[in-house]
Amino acid sequence: MTVQITTRNTVLQGDCIATMQQLEKGSVDFILTDPPYIVGYKGRDGRSVANDDNDRWLKPAFNQMHRVLKPGGFCVSFYGWNRVDLFMEAWKSAGFRVVGHIVFRKQYASSARFLRYEHEMAYLLAKGDVTPPACPIPDVIDFHYTGNRLHPTQKPVKALSALILCFTAPGDLVLDPFCGSGSTLVAADAHGRAWLGIELDRGHFETATRRLASFRKPLDQALSQQTPPAPGGQNTLRH
Secondary structure, eight states, X not given: OOOXXXXXXEEEESOHHHHHTTSOTTOEEEEEXXXXXXXXXXXXXXXXXXXXXXXXXXXXXXXXXXXXXXXXXXXXXXXXXXXXXXXXXXXXXXXXXXXXXXXXXXXXXXXXXXXXXXXXXXXXXXXXXXXXXXXXXXXXXXXXXXXXXXXXXXXXXXXXXXXXXXXOOTTOEXXXXXXXTSHHHHHHHXXXXXXXXXESSHHHHHHHHHHHHHHHHHHHHHHHHHSOOXXXXXXXXXX
């Protein structure tokens, strides 16, 4: 039994597995997420990522993502290259089909040991029979440095925007169960998609909430000035 919660254009704070269990089956059009890589990440500034030291959440989280995604929908998930066996098992056991691989090309090395690590990666996953996008994008996308100012593994909005524009239509609902500072949500909102973010860490939840509120305020003001009044004197806006 699902519990009625606000599921559009909001950030929810809490465990994503428990939160997704409250969502209706097949209620999400597209999932774009950057989960912990299970590598015990610690940045140069000492920041870490919650639950990056264990894989207990991995299968339950993707089971729920598969359940809430609409049949024929896509999911794009970043992953840790040296934990690909764990991620692949979780994706396939949840019911996803692997239909593509995406490389995000950096202009810098995030670290260097055996190699200079100058890219990020994600897999394109499908639920059931899917229709290919009308205009497929390249599987190599430029990845500009964010400075990780808002989150220790902050992703650039521009790179995420390319995925949202390819795999969704205006008005679709985009879910990010590990939303961090809200980059996926900003990209979705910028292109007229509805969005739902879930974040466990209280600090990152507050960052994402402030960021989305700041981003949407000028957009709402611009829309209110451009949209003609509806009957009765009220503006009818679709966010």
